Amino acid sequence: MAANGPLGVAVIGVGTMGADHVRRIDGVVGGARVAAVADVDGDRARAVAETVEGCAAYTEPAAAIASPEVDAVLIASPGPAHEEALSAAFERDLPVLCEKPLTPDPDSALRVLEAEQRLGRRRVQVGFMRRFDADYTRLRRTLAEGGLGRPLMLHCRHRNVSVHPYFTREMLITDCVAHEMDSTRWLLGQEITAVTVLRPAPGSGPSEALDDPQLVIFETDGGALVDVEIFAHCGFGYQVRTEAVCERGTARIGDDHGMVTRTAGRWGGEIAQGYLERFGDAYDREVRLWVDAARRGEVTGPSAWDGYAVAAVSRAGVVAQATGRRTPVEMIERPAFYGPGRR
Amino acid sequence: MAANGPLGVAVIGVGTMGADHVRRIDGVVGGARVAAVADVDGDRARAVAETVEGCAAYTEPAAAIASPEVDAVLIASPGPAHEEALSAAFERDLPVLCEKPLTPDPDSALRVLEAEQRLGRRRVQVGFMRRFDADYTRLRRTLAEGGLGRPLMLHCRHRNVSVHPYFTREMLITDCVAHEMDSTRWLLGQEITAVTVLRPAPGSGPSEALDDPQLVIFETDGGALVDVEIFAHCGFGYQVRTEAVCERGTARIGDDHGMVTRTAGRWGGEIAQGYLERFGDAYDREVRLWVDAARRGEVTGPSAWDGYAVAAVSRAGVVAQATGRRTPVEMIERPAFYGPGRR
Amino acid sequence: MAANGPLGVAVIGVGTMGADHVRRIDGVVGGARVAAVADVDGDRARAVAETVEGCAAYTEPAAAIASPEVDAVLIASPGPAHEEALSAAFERDLPVLCEKPLTPDPDSALRVLEAEQRLGRRRVQVGFMRRFDADYTRLRRTLAEGGLGRPLMLHCRHRNVSVHPYFTREMLITDCVAHEMDSTRWLLGQEITAVTVLRPAPGSGPSEALDDPQLVIFETDGGALVDVEIFAHCGFGYQVRTEAVCERGTARIGDDHGMVTRTAGRWGGEIAQGYLERFGDAYDREVRLWVDAARRGEVTGPSAWDGYAVAAVSRAGVVAQATGRRTPVEMIERPAFYGPGRR
Amino acid sequence: MAANGPLGVAVIGVGTMGADHVRRIDGVVGGARVAAVADVDGDRARAVAETVEGCAAYTEPAAAIASPEVDAVLIASPGPAHEEALSAAFERDLPVLCEKPLTPDPDSALRVLEAEQRLGRRRVQVGFMRRFDADYTRLRRTLAEGGLGRPLMLHCRHRNVSVHPYFTREMLITDCVAHEMDSTRWLLGQEITAVTVLRPAPGSGPSEALDDPQLVIFETDGGALVDVEIFAHCGFGYQVRTEAVCERGTARIGDDHGMVTRTAGRWGGEIAQGYLERFGDAYDREVRLWVDAARRGEVTGPSAWDGYAVAAVSRAGVVAQATGRRTPVEMIERPAFYGPGRR
Incomplete structure (x- = not known):
């Protein structure tokens, strides 16, 4: 992130929920911009990316997360895809807002907990809005x-x-x-x-x-x-x-x-x-607080433990x-x- | 009124409001019975009287009020007829529940006030339910x-x-x-x-x-x-x-x-x-309190002054x-x- | 009951609930009067009886129920005493309003069901107000x-x-x-x-x-x-x-x-x-409907089966x-x- | 305004209401930044300016409005000062959000109406939130x-x-x-x-x-x-x-x-x-819509006529x-x- 510039967010999964988050980051919340989107449906990814200036479209979450324009990751793909996206974000030590469920079962959630602990500080906020x-x-x-x-x-x-x-x-x-x-x-x-x-x-x-x-x-x-x-x-x-x-x-x-x-x-x-x-207002507030914290280098809110x-x-x-x-x-x-x- | 017997009430005017009071005295309120009804429409008076045991029907209010079975008067006729019915009740010094308006204008109301004062004690409750x-x-x-x-x-x-x-x-x-x-x-x-x-x-x-x-x-x-x-x-x-x-x-x-x-x-x-x-409950309570007071020889509630x-x-x-x-x-x-x- | 006279009610048990029913029959509901009260506490029975004109006080429910002044029975004593009072009322074929519970257990309740069926018509309304x-x-x-x-x-x-x-x-x-x-x-x-x-x-x-x-x-x-x-x-x-x-x-x-x-x-x-x-209004309506039905020789409302x-x-x-x-x-x-x- | 950059806003008057708008533009609304503030109380102006990165403080409204960093003007000073600030904004043809009242009396308001009409297009939104x-x-x-x-x-x-x-x-x-x-x-x-x-x-x-x-x-x-x-x-x-x-x-x-x-x-x-x-949400929405319109070169919402x-x-x-x-x-x-x- 450029010093004091807006937070570049990769939105992973742009179905109903993800597309709504794109709109929110673009139009409602200050201090952030959608730098990349990823969706298994490439047409959908491109269609959403075109609504935002300077936003790249990907089909691979990892590719989007790897983009140098990306400072933070918002995961809104189906639950079974979360663990892999979280891993990619963890590799770059990026702050994540992960829509619920963290993962679909306690075993995979436990792996996420352990991976986050290895990073030494909280990186994940779970979307309990x-x-x-x-x-x-x-x-x-x-x-x-x-x-x-x-x-x-x-x-x-x-x-x-x-x-x-x-x-x-x-x-x-x-x-x-x-x-x-x-x-x-x-x-x-x-x-x-x-x-x-x-x-x-x-x-x-x-x-x-x-x-x-x-x-x-x-x-x-x-x-x-x-x-x-x-x-x-x-x-x-x-x-x-x-x-x-x-x-x-x-x-x-x-x-x-x-x-x-x-x-x-x-x-x-x-x-x-x-x-x-x-709950529209709650979503706005959730994302705003996540962006504000991420710009300060922190992650707060509901944790991976939750x-x-x-x-x-x-x-x-x-x-x-x-x-x-x-x-x-x-x-x-x-x-x-x-x-x-x-x- | 027979000692401790029910209060015999003459209901003057048995249109919608009066007929409802007949039903109320007959079926809802204890301690009173409808002894007489009067209505300019004789058929209506008879039809209502037939629903109550021992109730006489009249076309002349004064005749109903004069009945020895009558201990108290409930006036539910149109406003312009109130003054005459009140006079008849005053002659027998009977307690009255007079539906609003007391009379249609302040001059006639003033005459009622003066007549009541001559009787030396309150005789009229006005139906502000x-x-x-x-x-x-x-x-x-x-x-x-x-x-x-x-x-x-x-x-x-x-x-x-x-x-x-x-x-x-x-x-x-x-x-x-x-x-x-x-x-x-x-x-x-x-x-x-x-x-x-x-x-x-x-x-x-x-x-x-x-x-x-x-x-x-x-x-x-x-x-x-x-x-x-x-x-x-x-x-x-x-x-x-x-x-x-x-x-x-x-x-x-x-x-x-x-x-x-x-x-x-x-x-x-x-x-x-x-x-x-x-306001059904309020009407019930109004009539009940009037009956209770009348059986004690009193009149309370909204007065002729009101x-x-x-x-x-x-x-x-x-x-x-x-x-x-x-x-x-x-x-x-x-x-x-x-x-x-x-x- | 004198033809068309008020229903003479025996109130069995005049604790809080029973005393309230006495007040209700005396002052709120038309067509009935409290002819007798019974309570194991004779002083309490007498104190309540004195508030009602012509009301006799008993300590034995059966004695109150046997009074020739009594046309109907309202049972408000503790549950374990209900079966005996119901039997006494059944012997005289009187309509009963029995406060809940009908009896404290299903076996005794079953005996009441059977006794009522032998009478050939419903005699009991249970006080589910x-x-x-x-x-x-x-x-x-x-x-x-x-x-x-x-x-x-x-x-x-x-x-x-x-x-x-x-x-x-x-x-x-x-x-x-x-x-x-x-x-x-x-x-x-x-x-x-x-x-x-x-x-x-x-x-x-x-x-x-x-x-x-x-x-x-x-x-x-x-x-x-x-x-x-x-x-x-x-x-x-x-x-x-x-x-x-x-x-x-x-x-x-x-x-x-x-x-x-x-x-x-x-x-x-x-x-x-x-x-x-x-629920004051519901109690009033319950007792009024019971009195009205009893005067017609009927019992309606929640049954002994209930x-x-x-x-x-x-x-x-x-x-x-x-x-x-x-x-x-x-x-x-x-x-x-x-x-x-x-x- | 840099192409697609944030809208630079001058906030005129930073008492309670103006300071709240500064906070809103800085932290709640996307697409705008506070480029300048002006207040007759220079200490107050400086104190507010220091909370925002790259914000200049002025005591003269006209000086703030003249800054090349300023693309739009939000007037939150007392009513009697509005006409002058509006004139300064009109000289630069800038979009204005003017807190109510537009001006304190109809004569001065009329002068504003006329001045705006001379510009040939709407420049003023009045703060009826x-x-x-x-x-x-x-x-x-x-x-x-x-x-x-x-x-x-x-x-x-x-x-x-x-x-x-x-x-x-x-x-x-x-x-x-x-x-x-x-x-x-x-x-x-x-x-x-x-x-x-x-x-x-x-x-x-x-x-x-x-x-x-x-x-x-x-x-x-x-x-x-x-x-x-x-x-x-x-x-x-x-x-x-x-x-x-x-x-x-x-x-x-x-x-x-x-x-x-x-x-x-x-x-x-x-x-x-x-x-x-x-009305906090209404203020947020008001300012957001004003910013969005201003970035498109338009002014909508309640007009100077209102x-x-x-x-x-x-x-x-x-x-x-x-x-x-x-x-x-x-x-x-x-x-x-x-x-x-x-x-």
């Missing part, structure tokens, strides 16, 4: 301040209008509930120790094949109990809600708000239809879902490298 | 407790789905806003001293002929400023809302609530469509509406008979 | 109308400010969650087939000894999944909330509402502190709580006497 | 789509926790209600034709000297009626709310939302305490406030240069 949402931040602060007493339960709702046809039952856990795994850990400062998955008779239509919705239960090492309703084809809106039940009170985020109309015998408002409508922990809980969740049984989470001890285990 | 609504009661208590400081403004909304075809522009003031005249006086413990009526270009359809909606401004002898939106053909629901703006905070009643649904991209609930849906005051403010309001000018309210001094002027 | 609450009624109608599709899950919250010192862990299930057992059955028209009880580390203070709060899971024969948070010492208010998650939308009742104040940097309102504040079903689910719940295991509910087939099994 | 707020945007779209019918009334609330000691009664109109003047014009696409100011007895403390709060009434050339509560020392929060009353329904923005806590018998949340908390119109309405408002009388607004015809008068 809810930590940058104003409401989540307020809820965490409220819990930490302690006025409501110790948190005992979290009731979480995670509803999507619909998901892609290739979505699998396992992805309810690994793609959707993964967000609640991280936010539970972050809100409570506790690790998840066991997972149970309960299921009603599914809804009809696309829900039927997915066994959708489900109720996922977490237990934590701090004794908290968390229930997560995941409903991938709820049909009516994108809704993410958390109610924390504490010893002396409750706190709830994620209720609908905005303009209220009254007409034809009804009052109410519109429900957000997509995650960008609900990515590993979610991979471990996801594995237990998939087993719990398949067997119908309470499944303990198997995890290594938290390395000192990643700081103390409780907030 | 909002004073018996849980939310209004809570708002009044909050203002009186003083935690929010002195009330400076009230913002009131009064919306009907629609009104009858014979409704006139004046009735926006005398029939609808009359409720806010009383509730302003009761919430603040102040008299209204001047009225101004402001008007946008009216809505189309039935609103056009009525110059509907309007914004009615009250000034009070305590220095408060009150604005009332009256919208008689709002089309979407029955909505009565008051926001009190005080020195150190605000208090609002009348927001929509109840079951909230989320479907098809919208969240929200249903709006009450009629006054009984919104009826007179609203008649005086209504007259000023009608002038203000016709002239477009701020119009002072002309009232006599409050007789000591009716207690101190401020709460 | 939520069925008379306006919000619950609206939710049930919404689910039945089908616009939201089939119900898949219910999320229920049941929070008390605090409970009595003698409250036991089992009573969380049998006293508190019993309400959700009935409302689940009634809202969905399904029977509960299994119960699981999950628990976080309890809150401190009085919650600790009770293992409070808990999360109770129901499965139903219609494939629905229900979670109930019971929090007996939440400290901040009485809160009962249900969110139904259906195929095409959700419906939620029990959010806080009422007057909203804005002061000192906060907006919001007060939370109900007790069940009478929240009481038995809740006793059976409660037993499974207590086992589930003690063992930590999913526990199937054991129930007899629904007798034809009690009508079809689904709404 | 509410037009960039998501809720205002949604309300305007809803009104324009017409589903609710023609707008008849707007009810606006504008409350500040407190204002500076030097704040005057006139500033309630020219500084605070000026926002509602613009948003009324923008939401309705109508010009304001008359102003009336009504006042209760003021609150005590700092409100007393200001005659605070007040109720300001606008009439528009489309027949709408608008009431604005301005309460400069409400004490509890920064609150900006608008309810549009249309022929077939209402739409309301500005209700409090966010995290809801339940504790100690109360439910509710926090109220924003300052305008940046409420600034002039608000100055004209403000003058009428100050007269109405002083005289207590309804005061017509005097304005020139809208020049064709500024496009058609209705949206």
